[in-house]
Amino acid sequence: MNLKREQLASRLFDDEYDLALALIEAIEQRGWDGNYSVERFKFNHV
Template sequence: MNALWQKLKKHEISGQMFDDEIDLAYAVIDGIDARGERNNYRTERFQFDNHSS
């Protein structure tokens, strides 16, 4: 995962400024999707349960 993060920072979101964390999160999602399309592999998102007990 660290190697992917380094590539995303260098190639997908380098030089961009983000107003808040949600903008950064969407940029990361878009970057992963773009890399998947370019390299012809499937990407999939999932959500963690955030229900408090």
């Protein structure tokens, strides 16, 4: 699967925070669908 193509395609985000929330949601959903747990997210702010 490809997050960008499958879960985030055609979506616009107001800022990096909204993008990060969408990524977290997509990764959690992928874990749920694949029956594995996601334990931690770490985003570095530059």
